[in-house]
Amino acid sequence: MVDPRLSVIKKRLKDINNIIAVASGKGGVGKSMVSSLLALHLASQDKKVGLLDLDVYGPSTHIILGIPFQKFPEEDRGIIPPVFHGIKFMSIVFYSEDKPGAFRGIDVSNIIRELLAITQWGSLDYLIIDLPPGIGDETLDVINLIQPTEFLIVSTPSKVAMGAVEKLIDLLLELHLPIIGVVENMKIGDSNYVKQIVTSKDVRYLGSIQFVPALEEAIGDSSKLLKTPFIKDLERIIKKSL
Amino acid sequence: MHEWALAESIITTAVEVAEREKLKKIEEIDISLGELQQIEEDIFRFALDEILKSMNLRNIKIVIETENAVFECNKCKHTWNFEKDKLDEAEAEAIHFLPEMAFVHMRCPSCGSPDFTVIKGRGVSITSIKGEK
Numbered sequence: 001m002v003d004p005r006l007s008v009i010k011k012r013l014k015d016i017n018n019i020i021a022v023a024s025g026k027g028g029v030g031k032s033m034v035s036s037l038l039a040l041h042l043a044s045q046d047k048k049v050g051l052l053d054l055d056v057y058g059p060s061t062h063i064i065l066g067i068p069f070q071k072f073p074e075e076d077r078g079i080i081p082p083v084f085h086g087i088k089f090m091s092i093v094f095y096s097e098d099k100p101g102a103f104r105g106i107d108v109s110n111i112i113r114e115l116l117a118i119t120q121w122g123s124l125d126y127l128i129i130d131l132p133p134g135i136g137d138e139t140l141d142v143i144n145l146i147q148p149t150e151f152l153i154v155s156t157p158s159k160v161a162m163g164a165v166e167k168l169i170d171l172l173l174e175l176h177l178p179i180i181g182v183v184e185n186m187k188i189g190d191s192n193y194v195k196q197i198v199t200s201k202d203v204r205y206l207g208s209i210q211f212v213p214a215l216e217e218a219i220g221d222s223s224k225l226l227k228t229p230f231i232k233d234l235e236r237i238i239k240k241s242l
Numbered sequence: 243m244h245e246w247a248l249a250e251s252i253i254t255t256a257v258e259v260a261e262r263e264k265l266k267k268i269e270e271i272d273i274s275l276g277e278l279q280q281i282e283e284d285i286f287r288f289a290l291d292e293i294l295k296s297m298n299l300r301n302i303k304i305v306i307e308t309e310n311a312v313f314e315c316n317k318c319k320h321t322w323n324f325e326k327d328k329l330d331e332a333e334a335e336a337i338h339f340l341p342e343m344a345f346v347h348m349r350c351p352s353c354g355s356p357d358f359t360v361i362k363g364r365g366v367s368i369t370s371i372k373g374e375k
Contacts, residue, residue, distance in 0.1 A: 001274075002368040004251035007258050011250075072335065078247035079339070092343075095336040101346040102356035110364070111342045118247040118339075 005117035009145050012078075012116060015123040016050070018242075020180065021142050024154045025164030027133035030185040031154045033215070035130035036064040037234055038152075040222055043086035047125040050081060053091035054142070055132040056103060056111050062093050066220035069093040078120040085222045090119050108137040116145060126242075134164070135171055143177065150178045152241075153203075155194055156186045162194055169201055180241050181206035183234075206241050209233040244339060245281055248366045249289035253297065256371050265373035270303040272370040276363040277324050278311040280338045311363030313344075320352035324363065341365050 013019065022035040032055065039051040039061075053061045062069055067084045073094055074080045081088040092101075092111060103111065121127060129149070132138050142149055151172055155165040165182070172179050181204030184194045188211045198205040209230055218224035225231065252273060260268050275281045283306060290304055311324035326334050333347040341364050350358055 002255055002259065002371075004248070004255040004366060004368055007255040008247070008251040011254065072339065075244045077244075077250075079244055092340060095340045095343045096346045097332075097336070099346050100356075101342065103342060103345055104357075104359070107342045107345060111340060114340055114342075114365075117251055118244050120247070 003113070005113045006145070009113070009116045012119060012121060013127070013146060016121060016127045017125050019127045019129065019146055019149045020152050020242075021129040021131050021139075021146075021149045022152050022154060023131045023139060023168060024133055024161070025135070025166070025168035026155070026161040029133075029154050029156045029161050029165075030209075031133070032060045032064060032130050033230070034152070034154050034183060034185065034209075034234070035128050036061045037225060037231055038238070039087045039126075039128045040065065040085060040225060041231055041234060041238065042126050042128075044226060048123060049086065050088040050090070050121050050124045050127040052115070052119075052127060052129045053089075053093070054112060054115075054129055054138045056092050056101070056108055056138070057132060059091045059093045059096075059098075061130050062089070062091055064219055064225070065089075065222055069098060076120070078118045080120055088121060088124070090115060105137045109141055112138060112141045113145070135168055139168075143175065148178060150180050152180045153182045154185050155182055157184060157188065157191055157194055159193065162197055166197060166201075169198070169203055173201065173203070179203050183237055184208040186211040204241070207233070207237045209237070245286045246289045246293075248281070249286055250293055252290065252366065252368060253293045253299070255368060257297070257299075259371050260373055263373070263375075265371075265375060267374045268299065268302050268371060269374060270305060270370070270372040271368065272305045272372075273307070274367050274369050275306060275308045276311060276341070276365045276367075277308055278337060278341045278344060278360060278363050279365040280326065280334065281366065283308070307369075309363040312361040313348075313350075313358050314361050315350035315353060315355050316357040316359060317355040318350060318353040320350055321361070322351055
């Protein structure tokens with residue numbers, strides 16, 4: 001038995017200039033927020049952007065960007081990712097109706113392979129991939145199936161988060177995979193803890209995004225999101241890293 | 243039609259395998275269609291023919307067999323077959339696009355568990371490629 005999907009994945013991604021996987025070893029650090037706002041910001045700069053939500057257990061980029069999911073994407077020799085706020089968007093939420101799914105590892109891999117094989121992204125400047133936390137099937141499939149992917153790693157100032165983030169960094173370094181750098185999200189105070197650890201591994205510390213309690217109020221509204229201090233900090237980080 | 247994308251994956255893979263195995267000519271491609279994915283065989287066959295023509299590949303026999311979908315509950319070990327008529331139209335269509343949506347829209351008919359395995363009949367695969375060396 002041969003899995004035919006693997007041979008077309010490269011073809012589907014061939015007209016994409018930059019593929020960026022937003023990853024973290026730990027959950028709750030703001031990966032989906034960084035992915036969504038990165039895509040939103042790049043689209044607002046007239047870049048051709050795609051956003052692929054691979055957090056199959058808890059997709060949330062559609063919530064952040066206020067994307068409706070009640071209609072199946074159109075078909076034309078594959079699946080055409082619908083465009084919202086200038087972003088070509090794909091997520092399992094279009095098919096799951098935002099209901100829970102009890103997926104085991106093999107099922108997660110099948111979802112990823114299927115989505116990559118049938119989604120017709122066309123030409124893009126950037127494809128942003130929102131990964132779930134950890135070094136599980138999703139991260140490993142991205143490493144194995146999507147090359148070259150650059151990793152943008154997100155942490156918080158927490159020592160607990162960094163404990164897990166360090167493991168992801170170490171694995172990516174061991175595999176000689178490109179790391180754009182580490183973003184320190186939800187920054188409170190002026191601790192250098194994250195910066196010190198990251199730079200000690202010869203990985204770029206890209207900067208911090210301040211903790212913004214009011215960010216929650218902008219969720220679901222793309223124009224409000226573009227006016228938050230979060231996006232200002234993210235812009236500063238993008239300028240020196242992308 | 244997303245059958246086209248899957249048909250393209252079959253032909254691309256067959257060509258890759260033929261190159262790897264140093265086949266002078268592909269003579270036959272045997273394909274298994276898992277019942278769960280509910281592929282429209284006519285559309286799929288049409289797409290395969292069109293893609294083969296566009297690549298100037300002729301006289302390749304395409305053999306398609308449908309494999310019934312069978313599930314096994316990971317909790318109570320009950321096994322059962324795919325019953326499309328128990329799903330509404332949107333649920334069945336979601337499973338057509340992404341067969342793993344079965345884990346969202348179906349439950350074990352015996353104990354109600356969402357934790358089950360697709361034992362067979364998930365989707366599209368190549369079972370054999372025959373050719374001249």
